[in-house]
Amino acid sequence: MLSTTEENYLKALLQLTLEQADKAEAGTNELAAQLGVKPATANDMLKKLREKQLINYEKYGKSSLTTEGRKQAIEVVRKHRLWETFLYEHLGFSWDEVHEVAEQLEHIQSSKLIDRLDQFLNYPSFDPHGDVIPSASGEMKIPAKKTLNEEEVGHHCKMVGVKDNSATFLQYVDKVGLRMNQPIKVLSRQPYDELIEIEVNGQKSSVSPRFAENIVIVCNDCELQKNNS
Amino acid sequence: MLSTTEENYLKALLQLTLEQADKAEAGTNELAAQLGVKPATANDMLKKLREKQLINYEKYGKSSLTTEGRKQAIEVVRKHRLWETFLYEHLGFSWDEVHEVAEQLEHIQSSKLIDRLDQFLNYPSFDPHGDVIPSASGEMKIPAKKTLNEEEVGHHCKMVGVKDNSATFLQYVDKVGLRMNQPIKVLSRQPYDELIEIEVNGQKSSVSPRFAENIVIVCNDCELQKNNS
């Protein structure tokens, strides 16, 4: 059985390697920073996790999860997000309060507990932050990335990045009220001028296709793609 | 903030000192046995807890909780029993499955979490084993002990001890179906012969006053007495 610390390393490695979809590996310093420990500390743990066949790691090289390591990491993420959902939906915690407590709850060891919690919550697909909850079988669906311009009317999505990094554009994004990871609903698309009407945090605004094609989003309503290499 | 281990020592000391209501102290070996560690290990921890002013302890002496130590211990018991109640009532865990998981959950650090859980459960007074749940303010009510013969009709209680330790009596207790800590309901008292009709685990039986006065019980329905020295 894994220690809380080992679980945290695997989860951190999963998160870092999911961020950059292309290369599924992370450096020692990067991992140490993510976990708030010194590189020397992370280095020790990397050797230990390699011994346990949970990661691929070679001296001076980048690290990546093995199939078993990935499975374990996904299980931790599943627990984290189910607990966040419980705290948010049943105990009246707010969006920003759930994470800290879920960091503790995700390490409770009881498969019966997590299965029953899943059932109690009615098998939710997303946590309060809109992140996908992995299934009991360890499948973690990753919603497709696209631009806001390509999003369908009526769908719910969230901004996960921008294509234009100019100050002008970023200031405009701010002004429109868009924030990273905040839920967005696409209300309509005007046939006359192609303006897209969106709702963010209760506020409605209209944006141009030019603007929208520089906003990268993930859609919660579109077909989900499994990601379980 | 206390470590999980420190919390476990305080809780164990509370439990040991509640058992023998007269002398509120426990020996090093006794405590070590309760926690499943060696006396040498417990000895180290006793010194540490004394430094933190959580227990009273002197070399070769018995240990007892300070006011602060007792407060902390009661908080852990409160968390344990609220979680047990949650698992039992909302996640369909059985009587005997809840304890193991609650041993982990009782160490989650979040006062908001436990307050909200209490509210969610509608401020329960007893856990699934019939044990009293301490209040948010740290009051731990201890139900009055009395004999089954003194118990009122209609009340719910549980056996916590016997006054007669003869084999004959104990075998009779077994035969009637009484088990330690198992819920008992007093159904009636016949005016004619004073026989007491009780229900245990769905089974009804009648016992004599002679028998009943040798069964020590605690009543869940009687006035509770605070125990917060």
Add this chain to the structure above:
DNA sequence: TATAAAAGTTAGATTAACCTAACAAAAATA
């Protein structure tokens, strides 16, 4: 390409929680 910077590793130390083995004090009992 030579040098500087960044990234990664190693050695040695610390802390918490545990252990065993040897010893000391207190309590029980002969």
Add this chain to the structure above:
DNA sequence: TATTTTTGTTAGGTTAATCTAACTTTTATA
């Protein structure tokens, strides 16, 4: 009371997870 048993303590050691300081390798850049 003397002896034995029980109880409690100490010394010294282990493991997991952390650190700092010094070192090495790799990568970037002048």
